[in-house]
Amino acid sequence: MTAQTFDRKHRVMTSFRFALTVAMIWTACCGGNLAVAADGTDLAPLVKELKDVVVVLPIGVDSQRQPIDAVLPRSGFNESSGPTRVLLVGRPETASAIVASLRWFYTHADAAPLRSQFLLSAVPQLPESDKPAAYPPAGGAYTDDAPQAMYAWRWIGMQAPDAVLVVEPGESLAWFVPPMPAALRGDWAQALKPTTTGRDNELAAALVRSPANDMGLIPAVRVNLPDQQTEWLATFLSAVDDADPPVVSPARQELRKRLARTPLETATLLAKPYGHDLGSVVYIPSLALLGRVRLGELTNDPSHAEDVRQILSPYLNGQKTSQVDNGSALSGHLIFSEMATRSQGDERAALLKQTLRAADMAFDEQGRPKASMPFHSEMSDALFMGAPILAAAGQLTGDPRYYDASLRHLRFMRKLVLRDDGLYRHSPLDEAAWGRGNGFPALGLALCLSYWPADRADRPELLAMFQKHMAALAPLQDEYGCFHQVVDRPDTYREFTSTCMITFAAARGVREGWLDRQTFAPLIARAWPAINARIADDGRLVDVCTGTGKQKDLQAYYHRPAILGRDSRGGAMALLATTEMAAYDQSPPAKEGR
Numbered sequence: 001m002t003a004q005t006f007d008r009k010h011r012v013m014t015s016f017r018f019a020l021t022v023a024m025i026w027t028a029c030c031g032g033n034l035a036v037a038a039d040g041t042d043l044a045p046l047v048k049e050l051k052d053v054v055v056v057l058p059i060g061v062d063s064q065r066q067p068i069d070a071v072l073p074r075s076g077f078n079e080s081s082g083p084t085r086v087l088l089v090g091r092p093e094t095a096s097a098i099v100a101s102l103r104w105f106y107t108h109a110d111a112a113p114l115r116s117q118f119l120l121s122a123v124p125q126l127p128e129s130d131k132p133a134a135y136p137p138a139g140g141a142y143t144d145d146a147p148q149a150m151y152a153w154r155w156i157g158m159q160a161p162d163a164v165l166v167v168e169p170g171e172s173l174a175w176f177v178p179p180m181p182a183a184l185r186g187d188w189a190q191a192l193k194p195t196t197t198g199r200d201n202e203l204a205a206a207l208v209r210s211p212a213n214d215m216g217l218i219p220a221v222r223v224n225l226p227d228q229q230t231e232w233l234a235t236f237l238s239a240v241d242d243a244d245p246p247v248v249s250p251a252r253q254e255l256r257k258r259l260a261r262t263p264l265e266t267a268t269l270l271a272k273p274y275g276h277d278l279g280s281v282v283y284i285p286s287l288a289l290l291g292r293v294r295l296g297e298l299t300n301d302p303s304h305a306e307d308v309r310q311i312l313s314p315y316l317n318g319q320k321t322s323q324v325d326n327g328s329a330l331s332g333h334l335i336f337s338e339m340a341t342r343s344q345g346d347e348r349a350a351l352l353k354q355t356l357r358a359a360d361m362a363f364d365e366q367g368r369p370k371a372s373m374p375f376h377s378e379m380s381d382a383l384f385m386g387a388p389i390l391a392a393a394g395q396l397t398g399d400p401r402y403y404d405a406s407l408r409h410l411r412f413m414r415k416l417v418l419r420d421d422g423l424y425r426h427s428p429l430d431e432a433a434w435g436r437g438n439g440f441p442a443l444g445l446a447l448c449l450s451y452w453p454a455d456r457a458d459r460p461e462l463l464a465m466f467q468k469h470m471a472a473l474a475p476l477q478d479e480y481g482c483f484h485q486v487v488d489r490p491d492t493y494r495e496f497t498s499t500c501m502i503t504f505a506a507a508r509g510v511r512e513g514w515l516d517r518q519t520f521a522p523l524i525a526r527a528w529p530a531i532n533a534r535i536a537d538d539g540r541l542v543d544v545c546t547g548t549g550k551q552k553d554l555q556a557y558y559h560r561p562a563i564l565g566r567d568s569r570g571g572a573m574a575l576l577a578t579t580e581m582a583a584y585d586q587s588p589p590a591k592e593g594r
Helices: 003-030 044-049 092-107 109-115 148-159 186-192 203-207 232-241 250-259 263-270 283-299 303-316 327-332 334-340 345-362 382-397 400-417 435-451 459-476 496-512 517-533 554-558 568-586
Strands: 054-061 067-073 084-090 118-123 163-169 174-176 220-225 541-545 562-565
Touching: 044 054, 044 092, 054 148, 067 092, 067 148, 084 092, 084 148, 084 232, 092 109, 092 118, 092 163, 092 232, 148 203, 148 541, 163 203, 163 232, 186 220, 186 232, 203 220, 220 232, 250 517, 263 283, 263 517, 263 568, 283 303, 283 327, 283 334, 283 568, 303 334, 303 345, 327 334, 327 345, 327 382, 334 345, 334 382, 345 382, 345 400, 382 400, 382 435, 400 435, 400 459, 435 459, 435 496, 459 496, 459 517, 496 517, 496 541, 496 568, 517 568, 541 568
Parallel strands: 084 118, 084 163, 163 220
Antiparallel strands: 054 067, 067 118, 174 220, 541 562
């Protein structure tokens, strides 16, 4: 270390010690901006003071369904290489020290050199349950009575910081540096002069041993703070700053690699594990097959369509018969209608026959129209399950009865599940606007518009349904680009399939001129990296809500399992979204209002 560098770091640490001491005295004596309430430190004053610099977002909820907040630099949502990213994770007892350190870091002149080198984020107070949390958390997400550890673990994995500092209370200043594998190049942490030991299953030890969210390992250290200790952050940042080579976590390297992929590259990866069977004609494998067909068209690779034709052939030649006995089966027949538009002669006739097996469920035995498609179960899913197959049948046959039936079904379902604010409740059992329960209407209406004649007199009504719903959804996208498990509850988890479905609808809408480009292009631009980051090269996905029927209350939607790994439902929606994003990137701007 040069004398000049030593002098700069000495000034930084002296400044930090003084500023933090003043802030903590003000907190204790004057009830200032860092006041600690009974339930923790109030972050609102800090955010108000630094509103142009940081934002507070929930990472999840605790056992009492209270939000767990993170303080994040606004510039941190740009995932370019940039500065080293450091995350502080505290306890309620250390929250005031973390908030004071954030204020110093983002406002004090002596911290300016550090601000050019680091992006500093924090979860100031991660609540503990009755017993110390064990990491990696066992069990499913986010289903148990103390979900905070799982929320933290998965969020940290997606955040992919370069280094994590866990801040806990202690009688004296003490550093714990867990044994780090060679890949982490953790020698820099020895400069902290560790003096205490730790548990193998505490957060810092787990992060260096187990890749959170399967993203990658993250260097992590724990510090124990006595009440009056003030220079811990500067000490830690100095150690990271001195590292040679610079500290870049494997998790961040993996995140950068994912974000560098194009939509076509990601779709090609997804097409390896997904879209290779149709054991039952239901919507999940059907949409995955459609995604592969669209990928082939975008890449001029006919092998995808040829393979899909082989998969469908048993249903066309009578070897297998599809069962049309639930809503998923209705929409599952979309693969037949889509392939019919790409076929001729006897093959087209056979595909049309399969399409009409589902579409004709809209009529009774005398051919009279029913009030709605069957199997709707009073759920918003049915806007997708029942309406597009009817519109597709209308497109293939030219018979207006199918368009009439599609619109009739949409009107019927909207009376059941459309809320006054333009969102869809999942079912009449509860007002909860489930994420995928809004993804289904967005996707369903986008597909209906794709099949609908431009000159039908009722097209403006259909277009208005779509536009009003998308306008209601747009403000609910979070800073990461995600939509949530309950779309208007940002403390629920960032749900993968709803983000894919809404992004598909937005991209299709802008591409076709149904949505205002100026309004929705930024939404699409934020959503794409959120989707891309949550797809591993081998098709593993992050936080796919499991299959979900009617739930009795809002709490039940909070606790629906979130799948980490390969998932056929998530893979199908990801293939739709990635191929639509590829088409969006390749398409010139459309004339709006079509």
